[in-house]
Ligand code: ADP
């Protein structure tokens with residue numbers, strides 16, 4: 001995959017908007033989470049990697065103090081003054097943003113940077129992306145990461161990658177109003193080719209873990225079910241609330257502080273649903289630690305069972321899978337995948353499978369056929385390799 005077409009699209013959009021060339025072009029990737037789902041907001045562990053699909057921001061400075069954003073998603077640009085950002089955001093809890101939702105991502109990033117003490121001239125921002133939207137591949141972190149990188153450079157804000165990830169998260173939480181954790185932004189900012197990011201979501205300490213997928217003759221298949229999720233509503237909020245309830249019953253700040261051995265006591269103390277939510281998070285944290293250890297000791301070929309156990313936990317205990325995801329996972333495993341699991345927040349989106357490189361076509365065809373048999377809309381299936389994080393492109 002090459003970023004050139006997306007970069008050309010963003011640059012052309014910028015020129016159509018302003019009649020000028022951008023001062024620069026920045027991009028940030030989407031991500032796939034290899035393992036560690038719904039652990040991030042529980043102060044736990046995750047192991048995502050950046051994917052080759054990216055969002056590109058072509059950006060130029062202005063003589064005035066206005067900020068104008070446009071996107072291939074949008075019918076028309078959105079323009080506000082920098083002063084106004086503080087009146088628009090934060091978006092009150094439960095409300096929709098005062099600007100079109102897509103514009104709340106880049107404008108929210110600008111707002112969060114101003115809040116963090118940055119300052120600078122007005123800007124024009126044109127966005128294009130080849131990250132599938134709403135597929136659990138975090139097009140949201142990609143748009144935040146591309147915008148945050150651009151503004152950090154053009155405003156000379158001097159923030160490091162972790163700080164920029166926090167800026168992106170703040171935009172998503174407080175400007176868009178989606179209560180997400182920090183994983184996506186960290187993966188998008190910190191990714192490196194052929195590495196996953198082992199992230200402690202409590203300390204934000206991140207370690208790059210070589211995955212050696214291609215080296216082992218393997219591929220990671222993404223099976224996008226095309227079922228859309230609504231992240232900021234419903235099930236996601238309910239799961240977070242259950243986790244908070246569970247932690248409070250256990251008398252700890254977060255489920256990070258509950259170990260697998262503590263689960264016996266947890267089961268005695270809480271109702272069945274809360275317990276199962278807790279068990280997912282606690283065992284998933286352990287699976288992330290185990291996956292990192294196995295990657296380091298034995299390599300990618302040996303992590304399949306952990307992926308399968310992760311999916312079962314999300315399906316049965318956390319109850320965030322859907323029939324399309326289960327079909328993708330089961331069919332991939334039945335056609336020889338070493339492991340497979342849904343990835344992302346759930347209620348739709350994508351599943352991943354770890355497969356032999358030689359089996360890409362065979363597994364893809366089997367999953368496509370299984371979807372047709374079940375009467376599901378056709379999935380979109382492609383391979384990904386761990387790719388670079390956010391950077392300036394031109
Ligand atoms: P995901 O991150 O899994 O793709 P989200 O619901 O978190 O799904 O984020 C998707 C939203 O992000 C889109 O509905 C849109 O508002 C915004 N978005 C993503 N990419 C772009 C883009 N290139 N231009 C404008 N908005 C975008």
Ligand code: MG
Nearest residue numbers: 138139140141
């Ligand atoms: Mg998202």
